[in-house]
Amino acid sequence: MNEERFDAIIVGGGLAGSTAAYVLAREGLEVLLIERGNYAGSKNMTGGRLYAHSLEKIIPNFAAEAPVERRVVRERISMMTQNDAITMDYHSPRLAETGSDSYVVLRGKFDRWLFDKAEEAGAIATAGIKADQLIVENNRVTGVICGGEEMKADVVILADGANSLLAEKAGLRKRVQPSQVAVGVKETYGLPAKVIEDRFGLSSDEGAAWLFAGSPSNGLVGGGFLYTNKESLSLGLVLGLQHIGESSKTIEDMMVDFANHAEIAPFIKDGKLLERSGHIVPEAGLSMVSTLYGDGFLICGDAAGFCLNIGYMVRGMDLAITSGELAAKTVLEAKEKGDFSSASLQSYKRMLDQSFILKDLSVYKNFPAFMENPRIFKQYPAMLSNIMADLFVIDGTPAVPLRKKAMKHLKAVGLMNLAKDGLKGVKSV
Ligand SMILES: Cc1cc2nc3c(=O)[nH]c(=O)nc-3n(C[C@H](O)[C@H](O)[C@H](O)COP(=O)(O)OP(=O)(O)OC[C@H]3O[C@@H](n4cnc5c(N)ncnc54)[C@H](O)[C@@H]3O)c2cc1C
Structure with a gap:
């Protein structure tokens, strides 16, 4: 076997990995970034949608050069039943505003740009290569094996996404459970920029983010999303994996019904289906964050469980970028000390705690446990749409006082349930 040696090997050329590689290479370290x-x-x-604050600190004004789609200026949230929609706009x-801006991105373009930035900064960035296994010697990670070739480093940063099979295989992390993840599916519809802007009430370069709860997930924990790209729309669902087998509809049927819903159909009308994709989302929050570092290794991004799904927003990309940055800063400190032991790398946890x-x-x-309540996805959208x-x-029948009308619908869900869920909901955020 041939052997090459680096200061750091980073597995995964997603946002976490490319950020870590960029920060390390910029400081002159010998870095290998591997993307399968x-x-x-x-x-x-x-x-x-990428919240810009994280990358802005590393590459100021990045949005001026990065392939971002649109800057979000419009937020919509809808509760849906099969026929109705109640929307907050x-x-x-x-x-x-700079600092609180966010951008819709397409990962095929955006990740490539960031990966190239890492390469420009001096990292050896290689795509089309899979890390098959970690090298562990005397309980210490010392490198990776790719296609039979050993590559060694002082430290390995695992940024290989939600499944992080390498860490699991090496016994560094427990297997991800279906209750901890959701499955995300997405369809991208091509439309002229002007049509998108007219339909969403946007001017050029402005974008919208729209999330949906209720009928799109067919009563399952989850919801829908619609984002405006430059010349396409991203429409999709995020569905808790654990109960998917119990659903009365397949994911494909849910997507068809969602796309045909009277609230959605006019927005994607005449759009050309360009792409379909699927991916898992780690969404159990803090409870799924496990091993973060050890002798010779650090874990960041989705691989560490750093993702937040709080119903009206999903955030993983800004967490991936900042955790990649903090992993790199930890390595820089360790390099100065010449110590890549677990004791030295624990400063990563300290930095994460402060971030x-x-x-x-x-x-x-507590939010993921709160979301396990089926009333949120079935009864509450129906209750709201009835109110x-x-x-x-107005159909000519004599008026009934509003409080009486509303009470009928509130009682259908149960006043105790409403009080309990309201309290739990408030406490969870
Ligand atoms: C449907 C859906 C909607 C979402 N919406 C949002 C949103 O609106 N906003 C937001 O902030 N977040 C959102 N997220 C979450 C966000 O996409 C993730 O948190 C983010 O992509 C994590 O980045 P990462 O770099 O940690 O992992 P990834 O993006 O998964 O990157 C991991 C990389 O590692 C590579 N890799 C894996 N194994 C190996 C190996 N053995 N060898 C070499 N390479 C390997 C992979 O190919 C991949 O490139 C969403 C996720 C989904 C699925």
Whole structure:
């Protein structure tokens, strides 16, 4: 076997891995970045909106050169039943201010750009190569094996995504459970930019993010999303994996019904289906964050469980970028000390504790359990749509006081249930 030696080997050319490689290479370390896809991003997908704050700190004004699709200035959230939709629409320039701006991205383009940035900074960035196994000697990770070839380093950063099979295979992390992840599916519809802007009430380069709860997930824990790209729309579902087998509809049927819903169909009308994709989402929050470091290795991004699904937003990309950055900073410190032991690398945990990553995951730690409540996805959308119908549908029958009308629908769900769920919901956020 041939053997090559690096300061750091990074497995995974997604956002976490490429960020780590970029930060390390910029400081002059010998870095190998390995991506199994034919190009970075070819295996990755997201809804998806990137909150810019994380990358902005590493590459100031990155959006001016990166292939971002649109800057989000409009947020919509809808509760849906089979025929109805109740929508909240928030349109504000505050969403676009530097520091709190966010961008819709397509990973096939965006990840490739970041991977190339790592290469430009001096990393050896190779796509089309899979790391098959970690090399573990005397309980210490010392490298990776790719296609029979051994590559060694002082430290290995695992940024290989939600499944992180390498860590699992080496016994460094427990197997991901179906209750901890959701499956995400997405269809991309091509449309002229002007049509998108007219349909969503946007001007050029402005974008919208729209999330849906209720009928799209067919009563399962989950929801739908619609994001505006430059010349396409990303429409998809995120569905808790654990109960998918119990669903009365296949995921494909759910997608068809979602796309044909009266609220959605006019937005994607005449759109050309360009792409279908699927991916898992780690969404158990803080409870699925396990091993983060050990002798000779660090874990970041989805591989570490750093993803937040809090119903009205999914955030994984900004967590991936900052955790990649902090992993790189830990390696820089360790390099100075000449110590890559677990004791030295534990400063990664300290940095994460001080960052928004573990703080946010901690604030929302009860949210995944709250979402396990089926009433959120079935009864509450129906209750709201019945109340709206009572408010707005006038058919000549004599009026009934609003409180009486509303009470009928509230009682159908159960006042105790409403009180309990309301309290739990407030506590979980
Ligand atoms: C449907 C859906 C919607 C989402 N919406 C949003 C959103 O709107 N906003 C948001 O912030 N987040 C969103 N997320 C989450 C976000 O996409 C992830 O958190 C983010 O992609 C994590 O980045 P990562 O770099 O850690 O992992 P990944 O993007 O999964 O990258 C891992 C990389 O490692 C490579 N790899 C794996 N194994 C190996 C190996 N053995 N050898 C070499 N390479 C390997 C993979 O090919 C991949 O390129 C969404 C996710 C899904 C699925």
